[in-house]
Amino acid sequence: MIRRRLLLLLALLPMPAVAQTQAQAELPKEKLVIVTHDGKRHDFSVEMALTPDQQVTGLMFRPSVAEDGGMLFDWGTPRPSQMWMRNTIASLDMLFIDGDGTIRAIAERTVPQSLAVIDSRVPVRATLEVRAGTAERLDIRVGDKVEQRIFGNAK
Numbered sequence: 001m002i003r004r005r006l007l008l009l010l011a012l013l014p015m016p017a018v019a020q021t022q023a024q025a026e027l028p029k030e031k032l033v034i035v036t037h038d039g040k041r042h043d044f045s046v047e048m049a050l051t052p053d054q055q056v057t058g059l060m061f062r063p064s065v066a067e068d069g070g071m072l073f074d075w076g077t078p079r080p081s082q083m084w085m086r087n088t089i090a091s092l093d094m095l096f097i098d099g100d101g102t103i104r105a106i107a108e109r110t111v112p113q114s115l116a117v118i119d120s121r122v123p124v125r126a127t128l129e130v131r132a133g134t135a136e137r138l139d140i141r142v143g144d145k146v147e148q149r150i151f152g153n154a155k
Contacts, residue, residue: 023061027054031154032072032128033147034095034103034140042138046070046128046148059129060087070130074150078123083107085114091132095140096120101151103144108135126150 027047034042045068049055055073059065075081081096089112096105107118109132120127128146135141147153 023059024054024057027071030072030149032070033155034138035145035147036139037141037144038139040138042140044068044070044130046072046130049073058083058088059090059092062088062090064090065092065129065131067131067134070128070134072148072150073127073129075125075127078125080122081120081124081127083118083127083129084116085110085112085118088112092129093132093135094118095128095130095135095146096122096124097126097128097146097151099125099151101146101148101153103140103142103146106135106140106142109133 027049029045030048032044032046034044036042047070049058049071058073059071073081078099083094085092088110091112092110094107094110095103096107098104104122104124105120110118145153147155
């Protein structure tokens with residue numbers, strides 16, 4: 001009886017919460033540029049997480065992230081961004097980005113598989129996940145700019 005109830009409850013949960021046990025297929029990529037405070041331009045080719053299912057899965061189960069790669073989560077409108085590292089086995093840097101492309105907060109070297117919430121603390125339009133250490137390596141800081149079509153500033 002208890003087992004049957006548990007199975008019924010699991011069947012009612014959204015699919016990603018129940019069945020996600022492997023990485024999602026690579027998502028379509030787009031160009032993204034980070035312009036740092038010193039005027040340097042850093043080019044990336046990032047996967048675009050646009051749908052709720054894509055955003056729930058993110059970079060889970062990916063063993064690594066390319067040096068010039070990552071994933072951009074477009075929330076559509078500014079909102080608080082709360083992420084976690086459940087089932088994410090590669091450490092990441094997370095950049096929380098305003099509607100005009102300004103980086104508002106950075107979480108560096110996140111802990112793989114942690115359930116701790118990583119919070120933007122301010123409303124943001126998007127969250128960019130890149131390989132851990134990228135912010136330090138490229139000297140990316142709060143206030144730097146991200147150029148990408150969703151911010152209306154792509155060149």
